[in-house]
Amino acid sequence: xxxxxxxxxxxxxxxxxxxxxxxxxxxxxxxxxxxxxxxxxxxxxxxxxxxxxxxxxxxxxxxxxxxxxxxxxxxxxxxxxxxxxxxxxxxxxxxxxxxxxxxxxxxxxxxxxxxxxxxxxxxxxxxxxxxxxxxxxxxxxxxxxxxxxxxxxxxxxxxxxxxxxxxxxxxxxxxxxxxxxxxxxxxxxxxxxxxxxxxxxxxxxxxxxxxxxxxxxxxxxxxxxxxxxxxxxxxxxxxxxxxxxxxxxxxxxxxxxxxxxxxxxxxxxxxxxxxxxxxxxxxxxxxxxxxxxxxxxxxxxxxxxxxxxxxxxxxxxxxxxxxxxxxxxxxxxxxxxxxxxxxxxxxxxxxxxxxxxxxxxxxxxxxxxxxxxxxxxxxxxxxxxxxxxxxxxxxxxxxxxxxxxxxxxxxxxxxxxxxxxxxxxxxxxxxxxxxxxxxxxxxxxxxxxxxxxxxxxxxxxxxxxxxxxxxxxxxxxxxxxxxxxxxxxxxxxxxxxxxxxxxxxxxxxxxxxxxxxxxxxxxxxxxxxxxxxxxxxxxxxxxxxxxxxxxxxxxxxxxxxxxxxxxxxxxxxxxxxxxxxxxxxxxxxxxxxxxxxxxxxxxxxxxxxxxxxxxxxxxxxxxxxxxxxxxxxxxxxxxxxxxxxxxxxxxxxxxxxxxxxxxxxxxxxxxxxxxxxxxxxxxxxxxxxxxxxxxxxxxxxxxxxxxxxxxxxxxxx
DNA sequence: AGCACGCCGACT
DNA sequence: GTCGGCGTGCTC
Numbered sequence: 001x002x003x004x005x006x007x008x009x010x011x012x013x014x015x016x017x018x019x020x021x022x023x024x025x026x027x028x029x030x031x032x033x034x035x036x037x038x039x040x041x042x043x044x045x046x047x048x049x050x051x052x053x054x055x056x057x058x059x060x061x062x063x064x065x066x067x068x069x070x071x072x073x074x075x076x077x078x079x080x081x082x083x084x085x086x087x088x089x090x091x092x093x094x095x096x097x098x099x100x101x102x103x104x105x106x107x108x109x110x111x112x113x114x115x116x117x118x119x120x121x122x123x124x125x126x127x128x129x130x131x132x133x134x135x136x137x138x139x140x141x142x143x144x145x146x147x148x149x150x151x152x153x154x155x156x157x158x159x160x161x162x163x164x165x166x167x168x169x170x171x172x173x174x175x176x177x178x179x180x181x182x183x184x185x186x187x188x189x190x191x192x193x194x195x196x197x198x199x200x201x202x203x204x205x206x207x208x209x210x211x212x213x214x215x216x217x218x219x220x221x222x223x224x225x226x227x228x229x230x231x232x233x234x235x236x237x238x239x240x241x242x243x244x245x246x247x248x249x250x251x252x253x254x255x256x257x258x259x260x261x262x263x264x265x266x267x268x269x270x271x272x273x274x275x276x277x278x279x280x281x282x283x284x285x286x287x288x289x290x291x292x293x294x295x296x297x298x299x300x301x302x303x304x305x306x307x308x309x310x311x312x313x314x315x316x317x318x319x320x321x322x323x324x325x326x327x328x329x330x331x332x333x334x335x336x337x338x339x340x341x342x343x344x345x346x347x348x349x350x351x352x353x354x355x356x357x358x359x360x361x362x363x364x365x366x367x368x369x370x371x372x373x374x375x376x377x378x379x380x381x382x383x384x385x386x387x388x389x390x391x392x393x394x395x396x397x398x399x400x401x402x403x404x405x406x407x408x409x410x411x412x413x414x415x416x417x418x419x420x421x422x423x424x425x426x427x428x429x430x431x432x433x434x435x436x437x438x439x440x441x442x443x444x445x446x447x448x449x450x451x452x453x454x455x456x457x458x459x460x461x462x463x464x465x466x467x468x469x470x471x472x473x474x475x476x477x478x479x480x481x482x483x484x485x486x487x488x489x490x491x492x493x494x495x496x497x498x499x500x501x502x503x504x505x506x507x508x509x510x511x512x513x514x515x516x517x518x519x520x521x522x523x524x525x526x527x528x529x530x531x532x533x534x535x536x537x538x539x540x541x542x543x544x545x546x547x548x549x550x551x552x553x554x555x556x557x558x559x560x561x562x563x564x565x566x567x568x569x570x571x572x573x574x575x576x577x578x579x580x581x582x583x584x585x586x587x588x589x590x591x592x593x594x595x596x597x598x599x600x601x602x603x604x605x606x607x608x609x610x611x612x613x614x615x616x617x618x619x620x621x622x623x624x625x626x627x628x629x630x631x632x633x634x635x636x637x638x639x640x641x642x643x644x645x646x647x648x649x650x651x652x653x654x655x656x657x658x659x660x661x662x663x664x665x666x667x668x669x670x671x672x673x674x675x676x677x678x679x680x681x682x683x684x685x686x687x688x689x690x691x692x693x694x695x696x697x698x699x700x701x702x703x704x705x706x707x708x709x710x711x712x713x714x715x716x717x
Numbered sequence: 718a719g720c721a722c723g724c725c726g727a728c729t
Numbered sequence: 730g731t732c733g734g735c736g737t738g739c740t741c
Contacts, residue, residue: 055741060718068741091719091740106719121741699718700738 044127047077050115053128056138057090057110058158063696065156068110069119071127080128082114083136083143085168087129111138111161135173137165137287141342142304148337153711154622154688154695155327163323164302172280177290181265186236187229191222194379195371198226205233205310205345212339213369214357215349216600218379219569221532223349224250227312228257230347231293235266239309239344240292244301244331246318247528248273249514254295254314262293270296270303298323301331301338311335312347317354317555317562318528322714330712332356351569351599352562355610358603359617370600380597381540381571381578384409385586406541406581407498410522413539413579414502418521420530420537422567423491424544432459432481434473441481444468450481491543492524507531527563536572538579545584545591554615554716561590561602568594620684621716622691625652625666625674626707630698634707638694641679641686649673664708676716684711 054067070088072080080086090108107129119125138146138161146160153160186206192198197213204211217223231241245251248271255269268282268291285291289306296303298321313321316332323329332348339346346366348357360366371379386405402410413419432441432450441450441459443466450459450468459468472479496504499522507513507525516523518535525531527544542564553559564582572578584591593602611618624631631649640646652672655665666672679687691709699706 052741057741060740064718064740070741088741119741123741125741702718 044071045074047072047074047080050117052116052119052125053080053086053112054114054116055086055088055110055128056113056143056157056161057088057108058161060090060108060110060158063156063699065150065158065692065696067113069116069121069125071125072115073127076128076131079131079134080112080115081134081136082112082140083138084112084134085132085137086110086112087132089126089129111143111165113138113143114140133168133170133173135168135284135287137168139287139304142302144341145302145334145338148341149329149334150327151685152333152337152688153327153329154692154709159326160329163299163325163329166280166283167276169277169280172277172284175281177285177288178265180290180292183235183238183292184232184262184266187232187261190225190229192226192229194218194222194375195369197367197369201347201369202229202233205230206236208237208239208309210309210339210343210345212346212360212366213348214353214361214366214600215347215369216353216371217349217351217569218371218376219351219381219565219571219573219597220379220536221570223314224253224257225261227254227295227314227347227349228261230310230312231258231267231295232261234309234345235262235293237309239307240305241294241310241312242300242303242305242308242335242338243293243295243312243314244298244321244335245295245314246297246320248297249512250314251295251297258293258295265291267291267293267295270294270300272297272299298331301329301334308338308342308344310345310347311339312349315350315352315562315566316348316357317350317352317558319714328710328712328714333712336360350562351565352558353599353603354558354562355603355607356617358600358607361600362604362607368600376597378575379573381568381580382574383568383580383582383595383597385582385584385591385595387583387585402498402541402543403581403583406543406583409539409579409581410495410499410541413537414499414520414522415538416520416577417518417535417538417572418516418523418533420533420540420567420570421491421495421522421524422527422530422540422542422544422563423524424526434476434478434481439473439475441471442474492522495522495524505531525567527567530567530570533570536576536578537570538572538577540567540571540580542567542580542582542584545582554610557588557590558603558606560584561593561599564590564594565597565599614678615716616712618681619678620681620687620711621713622677622687622709622711623674623713624649624677624691624707624709625664625672627670627705628673630704630707631673631675633704634691634694634698635675637697638690640677640690641683643679643683644687644690645678647676647678649675664710676713687711 051072053070053072055070056067087107088110091106142164146157146164150157150160189199189202192202201211201213227243231243234241243254245254251269251271258267268285270279270282286294287304292306294300294303294305313332313335321331338344361368384405386403410419433439434441443450459471492504492506502520502522504522504524505513505516507523507529509526509529512529513531516531516533518533523531568580571580582591582594590602593599624634628649635646650673652666652674654671655668677687688711695706695709698704
């Protein structure tokens, strides 16, 4: 890790510096104009000090992403503190009309951002209509955070606020929060001792320093306790801690670990499952400083933890770290910003390693935190690979559609404990098979699985990518194909027949098992839903290699490795006889990284490739999508940074009618295009600002449809 | 987004 | 004259 006064004290990879500068210069220019004495239409009595409130109007016109000055009437002076929710009149109807004055315009919700003595605005100020609640929910730190997140993602402040500030429940606000407990003592390093730099990281956090680390976690069940200890170290320094994990299950485990370490009352769990009222209750406890430590899913990334001492993210490669709502901030990126702005320590951990994490290390912004090679080797299971084409010789293995090696590993493992079988998620990448005899459709060049991309009828090999024309079944001569999705249930049935004396359990999207007992059983699971085995699995079979690696995405390899590592980390270490069999081409890079248990090395090599190709995160990208003429319009109007490269636009696949639409897809039947914009990393803020400005101009003039902007588009490739 | 103002042609 | 088309610009 690095420390605040250490060598790696650098700039974060991306900042809203550019926008901040622009705003600053606008403010300076305005400051030269004589400031008017604040006056209202009716000359109503104003607050004696700081009579002007700078208000962020929520849900106003999207492009009016700025603060508005309102007068603070004397009777609202006490309640109208920075951060409170207010209602204000906003709209053309509020203006003076001829001789008389009329109050028109709608009442809009907003937040007081600050109170100032004078306004830059020359005209008469409208008065704040109402203070909705005296609770200051948008404090200065949270406001600054939302502002910089909006800037980075070319989104509006109001959109970010929607993610960051939960809706109000008056009844909950009326309840008092519990009294804050004194800081706990510094925690023992515990299993952090397995990492050479672990205890030092913990010490630095406990001392009040701000070390930053990218942590490659050892396989096994210790990570929730390790995250809890890191959080406890921050608390012991008198500061707060925030831990963001991908899903509710992981959050519950860290929550339990925090409870075991700190008792009750020093931390809260913040997840969507709580329901709006309980969530607001806990959020308020954090906002009021009654609780200093938070663990939660992505919405918790904005949690207004007081005097933040540590931010931590677990498994940042999991796609649920990206918010579903515009402008789609990613918890890793938001917490990088918070670590810098709020001067907190930073811990990014997982079994895998994303290229973005590798980039943080590569730029020297964070230091690697990993165990010694021999510690890793002992803790990890033995990994064996088997090509998908391997013929099974045993009849039983063939019946279960398992290669011999996988079948043997399962049979052997079942003598010692539960065996995990990871299968592709239904609909993830449908495998094609002969409609008549069910023989899988294979590529004529390399025997890889054929896939139908884009639904345009063309068949491509999932391995070598070559197109196959005029397919016919090698077995029976059939010419019609069907999608053969072998889901968890079918696999479970087949395995049940192959191992009739062993119970078979399944865990998948709709029915997730948390844990399984330490007894022989076959546990079939889709990626991400793997139950924890109490004594570790004796073996695991990873059967979805072709599906994961065949996915046409820049991250396919990284994502396959991440899912394999997550499953394999639940298996006993090799010293306890743990074995993993992965059905995938052994020459492929992610497969080799799994065999060597070297996620960080894999990420570094991926990063080097991306650098060569100019792909993110070595460059910064944004996408513009919409009807072709609107995309062209916006690109023509935008004053892009000089070095910005425009790739495309290219047509997007048309959304088929009736098909469930994923967010970001064009409306059914519409022909949309997408352009990608690329700049070097330091210019990301300038790119976002240019796009946002161009979009705002379009919205003001109301020419054409608004286009969709997305910074860090997820599906490049 | 709304809403008002303003500068044009056709109507009681 | 003046009613109302919608193009343009502002909203503290």
